[in-house]
Every structure is written in structure tokens, then in C-alpha cells.
Amino acid sequence: xxVQKEGKAITPPDVAARKGxxxxxCLTAYTTPMARLVDAHCDVALVGDSVxxxxxxxxxxxxxxxxxxxxxxxxxxxxLERALMVVDLPFGSYEAGPAQAFVAAxxxxxxxxxxxxxxxxxxxxAETIRFLTARGIPVMGHIGLTPQAVHALGxxxxxxxxxxxxxxxxxAAAVADAGAFAVVLExxxxxxxxxxxxxxxxxxxxxxxxxxxxxxxxxxxxxxxMFTDFRPKFVRRYAxxxxxxxxxxxxxxxxxxxxxxPAAEHGFADATQPAV
Ligand code: KIV
Numbered sequence: 001x002x003v004q005k006e007g008k009a010i011t012p013p014d015v016a017a018r019k020g021x022x023x024x025x026c027l028t029a030y031t032t033p034m035a036r037l038v039d040a041h042c043d044v045a046l047v048g049d050s051v052x053x054x055x056x057x058x059x060x061x062x063x064x065x066x067x068x069x070x071x072x073x074x075x076x077x078x079x080l081e082r083a084l085m086v087v088d089l090p091f092g093s094y095e096a097g098p099a100q101a102f103v104a105a106x107x108x109x110x111x112x113x114x115x116x117x118x119x120x121x122x123x124x125x126a127e128t129i130r131f132l133t134a135r136g137i138p139v140m141g142h143i144g145l146t147p148q149a150v151h152a153l154g155x156x157x158x159x160x161x162x163x164x165x166x167x168x169x170x171x172a173a174a175v176a177d178a179g180a181f182a183v184v185l186e187x188x189x190x191x192x193x194x195x196x197x198x199x200x201x202x203x204x205x206x207x208x209x210x211x212x213x214x215x216x217x218x219x220x221x222x223x224x225x226m227f228t229d230f231r232p233k234f235v236r237r238y239a240x241x242x243x244x245x246x247x248x249x250x251x252x253x254x255x256x257x258x259x260x261x262p263a264a265e266h267g268f269a270d271a272t273q274p275a276v
Contacts, residue, residue, distance in 0.1 A: 010043055010084040012116050012138035012181040018043075019203045024182070024215025026205055027223070030055055030072045034220060035079025042083050044205075046118065046217060047073045049088040049148070054221045061147050064090040066104055073112030085114040086140050091148040094119055098131030105137045118184065120146035122171020126178040133179030141175035144168060144209065145187035158208075160192045168192060169199070176200040184217060185209040187234070208234030 018024050026044035029035040030051040038045045051072050052064035066089075073087045087108050094101035105117045116138035119125060129139045144159045153159070160168035168188060175183050182203045185193050190210030197204045197212050206213030218235060221227065225240040255261035 009082055012084065015044065015084055016181040016202055019201065019214055021214075024203055024205055026215055026217035027220045028054075028217070029076050029079070029220060032075045032079040035076040035083075038220065039080045039083045043215070044217070045076060045080055045083040045085050047076050047085065047087040047112075047114070048118075048219065049090045050219050052090075054219060054226075060150055062091045062150075064088075066090055066093050066107065070108060070111045073108060073114055077113040084116065085112075086116045086118050087112055087114040089117050089119045094128065095121075095125075098128045101128045101132060102135060102137070105132055105139075109137065116140055116181070118142055120148050122168070123174040126174040129175060129178035129180055139180050140205075141178075141180035141183040142186065143171040143175060143183060144185050147186075156187070158187045158189065160188045165189075165192050169196060172196040172200050172204075176202045182215075185213060208232070 015024060024044060025042045026046060027038045027042050028048040028050060029038045029045045030047060035045055047069060049061040049064040049069065051068065052058040052061050055072075056064075056068070058064065069087055069090050073085070076085060089101065089104050089108065093104040101119065108114060108117055117132075118140040119128070120142040121128075122141075122143045125141070129141065132139050145153065145156060147156065150156060169192075172183060172185075180202060182205055183196075183200065184205045184207065185196060186206075187208040188196075188206075188210075190212070193204065193206055193209035194212035197214060203214035205215040205217050207217050222230070222232065222235045223238050225237040226242045226245075228240075228242045228246070231237075252261065
């Protein structure tokens with residue numbers, strides 16, 4: 001088991017080599033300042049298409065465009081030194097077939113400087129993953145709850161319960177066999193994720209898929225508690241930034257209205273007077 005040495009940028013083969021080893025620590029990032037914070041502690045920074053819901057107020061990830069992913073990808077690139085940067089291919093940019101996926105992935109890599117792309121789907125995407133990886137594009141898979149298919153799945157539901165487990169197992173095997181260097185498992189029963197992790201040769205990265213996965217990922221704004229009214233069961237909050245930011249803005253508003261801000265120390269002295 002080896003943990004990445006400080007200072008060296010993590011590559012897709014480094015991540016693949018962590019199968020069964022030190023847990024992979026992954027978070028999303030969409031901006032330069034957040035990328036810097038993530039880079040200090042994480043192995044993978046994912047520019048997820050969740051950016052559409054988290055930063056742009058969209059109702060789902062379906063409205064996210066390639067241009068949005070590239071804009072946020074470029075911002076994240078400027079904040080990373082060590083973590084592997086992965087960018088999501090957004091809905092509609094890759095599903096038509098391998099050639100469409102290649103054009104989208106090549107553009108994302110060339111314009112953002114990321115080292116890998118992530119795309120959603122299992123057996124249906126195996127041919128595309130094989131096509132991309134054969135052409136030098138590292139691909140992270142994403143199976144189980146695939147948010148871009150929210151309407152087909154009937155909501156953001158746990159996948160792979162009961163008889164549906166067989167389909168998810170087949171998806172995991174197909175994505176790994178096609179050459180993905182890692183696979184995100186989203187919202188799966190813990191036992192099923194454990195079985196997939198034992199059966200496939202590449203690392204599994206869980207989100208709502210239990211502790212047996214080779215790594216974990218969360219949406220950074222969720223674990224920082226940015227949304228006071230959104231509490232998914234699979235998220236542990238490590239801060240309450242939404243609550244604290246609300247309280248800070250309320251205090252500022254009170255101070256401005258009641259003349260307590262700015263105070264003398266926030267002002268500038270006349271050039272002819274000594275600085276205060
Ligand atoms: O878009 C995203 O943020 C994701 C992860 C949370 C896996 O796909």
C-alpha cells in the first residue's frame with residue numbers, strides 16, 4: 001500500500017494503483033479558492049456537473065453545458081497542484097456515441113488542462129469508454145444513481161436493491177472491463193457496493209455506497225453545510241457554513257443600518273494628516 005508522495009501531481013494510473021490500498025479522498029470543486037482548499041487534503045478534485053445545481057441554481061444537472069464545465073474547469077485548474085483533476089462530461093455531450101464523446105472529452109481536456117473525464121452510465125457506455133481510453137483519454141465511470149438519468153430512474157432513488165442488483169453488477173463489470181481507471185458508485189446498498197468493490201479490478205469511489213469502497217466522494221458544499229435545508233442521509237456535515245454565512249450577513253446588514261459599520265478604523269486619513 002502506498003500513499004502519494006507530497007509535491008507530485010496524482011495521475012489516473014496512480015489512482016488505479018490505489019485499488020485495495022489507502023483510501024482515495026475525493027471532493028468536488030468548482031472555483032479556484034475551493035480547489036486550493038481541496039488540493040491540500042484530497043487525491044481527486046472533481047469538477048462535477050453538480051455545479052449546475054450547487055452554484056447556478058438549476059433544478060437538475062440536465063441544463064449544464066460543456067461551456068459551463070470548461071469555465072469551471074479552468075478555474076479549478078488554477079487552484080490545483082497535487083490532486084488529480086477530473087471533469088464531468090455534461091448531459092447531451094457524449095451519449096450519442098463514441099465519436100461525439102471523443103470530441104467533447106478532447107475539448108474539455110485541451111481547454112481546462114484536466115487529466116481525466118467522468119461520464120455516467122454502465123453497459124450502455126462501455127463501447128464509448130473503450131473508444132476514449134484507447135485514444136489516450138482516461139475515463140472515470142459513474143454507475144448506480146446517475147443524476148443525468150433522473151427522469152428515467154424516477155427520481156434520486158437508491159439503485160440496485162433486490163433483483164436490480166444484477167444490472168448494477170453488470171454495469172460495474174462493463175465499465176471496468178472497458179478501461180475506466182476508477183468508478184463512482186452512487187446511492188447503492190452497502191452490501192452491493194462491497195461486492196462490486198471486491199469483484200472489479202479498479203477502485204470504487206462511493207457516494208452513499210458505504211465504507212467498503214476504495215474511496216469516497218462528496219459534493220464539497222454539502223459536507224460544508226452550505227445548504228441549510230438540504231440534508232441527504234449519506235452526507236456528514238463537517239461545518240455549517242450556510243448558517244454561519246447567513247448570521248454574518250445579517251450582522252453586517254444590522255451594522256450598516258444602525259451606523260456601526262464602517263467604523264473609524266475602516267476609513268482613510270487625509271494625506272496631510274497622520275494615518276489613523
Ligand atoms: O457531479 C458530481 O458532483 C458528481 C459526484 C458527486 C460524484 O458526479
